[in-house]
Amino acid sequence: MVKNPPVINRLAILGIGLIGSSVSRAARQYGAAARVVAYDTDGDRLARALALGAIDDAAASLEDAVTDADMVVMCAPVGAMGAIARQAAPAMRAGAILSDVGSTKTSVVADVLPVLHQGVHFIPAHPVAGTEKSGPENGFATLFDGRWCILTPPEGADTAAVDLCAAFWRALGSNVDVMTPEHHDTVLAITSHLPHLISYTIVGTVMDLEEHHHWEVFKYAAGGFRDFSRLAGSDPVMWRDVFLNNRDAVLEMLGRFTEDLQALQRAIRWGDAEKLEALFTRTRDARRQIIEARQA
Amino acid sequence: MVKNPPVINRLAILGIGLIGSSVSRAARQYGAAARVVAYDTDGDRLARALALGAIDDAAASLEDAVTDADMVVMCAPVGAMGAIARQAAPAMRAGAILSDVGSTKTSVVADVLPVLHQGVHFIPAHPVAGTEKSGPENGFATLFDGRWCILTPPEGADTAAVDLCAAFWRALGSNVDVMTPEHHDTVLAITSHLPHLISYTIVGTVMDLEEHHHWEVFKYAAGGFRDFSRLAGSDPVMWRDVFLNNRDAVLEMLGRFTEDLQALQRAIRWGDAEKLEALFTRTRDARRQIIEARQA
Numbered sequence: 001m002v003k004n005p006p007v008i009n010r011l012a013i014l015g016i017g018l019i020g021s022s023v024s025r026a027a028r029q030y031g032a033a034a035r036v037v038a039y040d041t042d043g044d045r046l047a048r049a050l051a052l053g054a055i056d057d058a059a060a061s062l063e064d065a066v067t068d069a070d071m072v073v074m075c076a077p078v079g080a081m082g083a084i085a086r087q088a089a090p091a092m093r094a095g096a097i098l099s100d101v102g103s104t105k106t107s108v109v110a111d112v113l114p115v116l117h118q119g120v121h122f123i124p125a126h127p128v129a130g131t132e133k134s135g136p137e138n139g140f141a142t143l144f145d146g147r148w149c150i151l152t153p154p155e156g157a158d159t160a161a162v163d164l165c166a167a168f169w170r171a172l173g174s175n176v177d178v179m180t181p182e183h184h185d186t187v188l189a190i191t192s193h194l195p196h197l198i199s200y201t202i203v204g205t206v207m208d209l210e211e212h213h214h215w216e217v218f219k220y221a222a223g224g225f226r227d228f229s230r231l232a233g234s235d236p237v238m239w240r241d242v243f244l245n246n247r248d249a250v251l252e253m254l255g256r257f258t259e260d261l262q263a264l265q266r267a268i269r270w271g272d273a274e275k276l277e278a279l280f281t282r283t284r285d286a287r288r289q290i291i292e293a294r295q296a
Numbered sequence: 297m298v299k300n301p302p303v304i305n306r307l308a309i310l311g312i313g314l315i316g317s318s319v320s321r322a323a324r325q326y327g328a329a330a331r332v333v334a335y336d337t338d339g340d341r342l343a344r345a346l347a348l349g350a351i352d353d354a355a356a357s358l359e360d361a362v363t364d365a366d367m368v369v370m371c372a373p374v375g376a377m378g379a380i381a382r383q384a385a386p387a388m389r390a391g392a393i394l395s396d397v398g399s400t401k402t403s404v405v406a407d408v409l410p411v412l413h414q415g416v417h418f419i420p421a422h423p424v425a426g427t428e429k430s431g432p433e434n435g436f437a438t439l440f441d442g443r444w445c446i447l448t449p450p451e452g453a454d455t456a457a458v459d460l461c462a463a464f465w466r467a468l469g470s471n472v473d474v475m476t477p478e479h480h481d482t483v484l485a486i487t488s489h490l491p492h493l494i495s496y497t498i499v500g501t502v503m504d505l506e507e508h509h510h511w512e513v514f515k516y517a518a519g520g521f522r523d524f525s526r527l528a529g530s531d532p533v534m535w536r537d538v539f540l541n542n543r544d545a546v547l548e549m550l551g552r553f554t555e556d557l558q559a560l561q562r563a564i565r566w567g568d569a570e571k572l573e574a575l576f577t578r579t580r581d582a583r584r585q586i587i588e589a590r591q592a
């Protein structure tokens with residue numbers, strides 16, 4: 001493989017959890033950044049990330065991390081992005097790129113745009129890849145390989161900055177899409193947020209059963225429940241923030257889902273064999289298409 | 297490894313799909329049966345199973361398959377078990393075991409018990425293991441390894457027959473549990489049937505979006521949706537039969553789930569951060585316990 005020059009010279013990661021440490025590992029492993037410095041409010045975590053070899057340098061303060069950075073990526077829960085940007089932007093050099101990996105985009109754009117400083121390019125991003133784990137121990141360099149990364153640049157964003165951000169994510173192995181924050185939030189509400197909401201709910205329903213039933217449920221989880229429990233093991237703060245910050249789109253999709261569930265409930269109650277078989281046949285096709293999209 | 301003598305001399309499989317072919321492959325590979333003969337109403341499928349080396353013999357008729365069998369395992373959709381048993385039982389030798397792998401047990405017991413012949417021991421079973429695929433091409437010998445198989449022997453069942461059936465499933469690598477059909481159906485309603493119902497629903501909700509949205513959903517499926525789409529790719533006839541035959545338990549669990557979903561919907565609508573974080577923290581524990589139960 002021919003080694004390309006790094007896309008970014010100095011990269012700063014703010015929040016070195018699952019995603020932050022994966023971005024850092026991938027950037028270093030694939031040579032997308034020449035040097036990666038990180039900062040985290042949790043000093044222990046930052047020290048662990050350094051000891052694990054996930055980053056080149058641990059900064060003593062957020063300002064130290066961003067001062068000389070060519071690109072700063074905020075990797076904290078979406079509710080924290082506004083406050084982090086408010087602190088980071090004034091310390092960044094003119095012409096540098098501020099980005100993030102948040103799972104909601106309308107709220108992040110609304111929180112960050114007003115606190116930007118002249119000359120800093122804000123290019124929001126969301127890598128659609130992840131696991132149910134959190135923390136820097138669980139990050140890995142290949143997380144974004146073959147996955148999609150969605151950029152939602154504000155109107156009038158600097159095209160060179162958008163291109164650089166896209167080149168960075170491509171260097172990590174991702175495919176890149178560009179869309180509006182609103183469109184992002186609608187699509188992600190159904191592909192990611194609603195599945196998590198439902199998983200949290202059904203696992204909660206099980207936890208409400210009498211204690212002696214729990215173990216039985218866990219024993220027989222291979223019957224389907226385990227697929228749901230994986231999502232429901234995801235980070236509570238991250239997901240609290242997602243639902244608080246994409247409320248309208250999530251409630252809209254939840255409304256459609258609930259209607260459809262009621263129709264199916266009725267079909268079961270009345271023993272409507274044809275209706276059940278027809279729906280179950282139709283959904284098979286979706287699985288096939290996801291496999292074709294190589295996202296299975 | 298010391299080779300044990302086969303648990304069963306002659307095993308007959310009725311319905312050589314995903315589960316039937318996996319039982320056959322496992323029984324032959326682990327030496328749990330000396331010889332496996334199969335019958336399927338679909339002659340092509342039966343010929344394919346033979347060509348694939350999944351079975352020793354393909355029987356020309358159901359009666360041929362079961363006449364000399366020491367154990368007969370019905371591996372068709374649960375709605376077909378009664379009719380299959382009605383045809384098989386009179387042709388079986390006294391003292392032989394009739395079993396099944398159906399995903400519901402109360403209905404199978406109710407359908408099969410009345411058509412049994414004197415001297416045939418009916419020991420219903422449900423291996424809690426599977427995939428979203430169907431057909432003999434997709435069966436494999438290790439499917440039951442480390443998974444649970446639940447036996448629901450009718451009251452007064454011959455204990456030697458129960459023990460033999462348990463020994464057979466242990467020889468395929470399974471752990472064995474014994475319980476009543478009613479208890480089985482309640483537990484499986486939440487661990488397997490409700491997760492499938494929800495998966496079918498949400499994938500259906502997506503299929504109802506405008507056409508141009510579908511592909512986007514499939515592209516970004518790695519955000520969580522793919523976990524649901526897997527279950528919704530499962531066999532339509534098999535699952536139609538499950539819901540028709542475990543209606544009450546499924547509706548009961550669906551009722552609880554719907555209530556919980558409404559509570560969460562309210563928490564999102566009112567921005568109740570604490571409630572969301574509390575639930576999401578509680579469900580993490582379930583994931584940990586499933587990993588401990590080695591069913592993740």
Ligand SMILES: NC(=O)c1ccc[n+]([C@@H]2O[C@H](COP(=O)([O-])OP(=O)(O)OC[C@H]3O[C@@H](n4cnc5c(N)ncnc54)[C@H](OP(=O)(O)O)[C@@H]3O)[C@@H](O)[C@H]2O)c1
Nearest residue numbers: 015016017018019042075076077078102103130131134135
């Ligand atoms: N997990 C996924 O599957 C996934 C996928 C795509 C995108 N995302 C997005 O990626 C972001 C991070 O998620 P994650 O899964 O990596 O979570 P994580 O493993 O919990 O990491 C989040 C990190 O951010 C730190 N942090 C919180 N507030 C901060 C602040 N004000 N300044 C600096 N650091 C702060 C946290 O430290 P403390 O614990 O000390 O607060 C933690 O180290 C979220 O916006 C999420 O929506 C996640």
Ligand SMILES: NC(=O)c1ccc[n+]([C@@H]2O[C@H](COP(=O)([O-])OP(=O)(O)OC[C@H]3O[C@@H](n4cnc5c(N)ncnc54)[C@H](OP(=O)(O)O)[C@@H]3O)[C@@H](O)[C@H]2O)c1
Nearest residue numbers: 311312313314315338371372373374398399426427430431
């Ligand atoms: N898939 C799972 O994950 C799973 C797990 C545990 C238990 N189970 C149970 O296992 C059983 C089989 O499921 P599967 O996944 O193996 O489905 P499958 O791959 O579709 O196989 C079912 C087979 O039964 C045949 N069949 C249908 N009616 C029949 C009849 N009257 N006589 C003989 N054969 C008949 C079918 O042939 P035709 O196509 O010609 O009808 C087909 O070959 C079901 O009771 C299911 O509840 C499934």
